[in-house]
Amino acid sequence: MTPLPEHLRNATHARTREAEKRARAALAELVKVGKPISFTAVARQAGVSTDFLYRSPELRMQIERRRAKGGSVPAAPADASGDSSTSAAVRALSARLTRQQETHREELASLRKALEIAQGENLDLRRRLARYEAD
Template sequence: MSPLPAHLQQATRARTEKADKRARAALTQLAKAAEPVSFTAVARKAAVSTAFLYKHPELRTLIERHRTKSGPVPDVRSPEVGTSSTSAAVRALSARLAQEQRAHHQEVTQLRKALEVAQGENLTLRRRLARYEAE
């Protein structure tokens, strides 16, 4: 695969630099406001992904340093968070997964029963064959 053209490399670098600046500004704002510092909080405030923060060692170190200064991050689960589209998607996927698990369990049960029947028939046929060969 060929490398990206120079103009695309430059655009990527510029986008990354802007995201880096937003993340640093968000971290500073959270620290000055004495709000809990976490990867999620910085990502939300800077409009970047948590993966972006984790992948950049310098940002990661800064966030971890601020996080230890501010103490443990409180549990932020609330009714509003439970009704977000992300939570709804997780619930929908969980329900679908549970349904598929039930279907697979039923299929495995049916296949085991069929296997038991086939093994019984096989045993019966072997016994008949043994009687005919003995004669």
């Protein structure tokens, strides 16, 4: 595997630092306004993924510490609706994928049938040609 060129490495580090800065600012803002602290809340406020927050040891520690100070985090109604809309989206995409798979299976079966017919006709024509050439 070829290592990344220096300019790409630098760009990656700069993006990561910027995301960390946004996450710290989001955490501070949530604390300031007295909202419950959670990885999801910080991620939404900062525009980063929760995975990013969990993988950053420093940010993870800060969020867990702030969350512990505030007690348990109540389930926010926005999270519940986000989960149901996510689930609905997943169900819709799964149904669409299932329909596409069925359509593709039908097309494949049709193409196989046509190929069998074409191969049969080809074999018949070759046999007729062989008889014609023998005469």
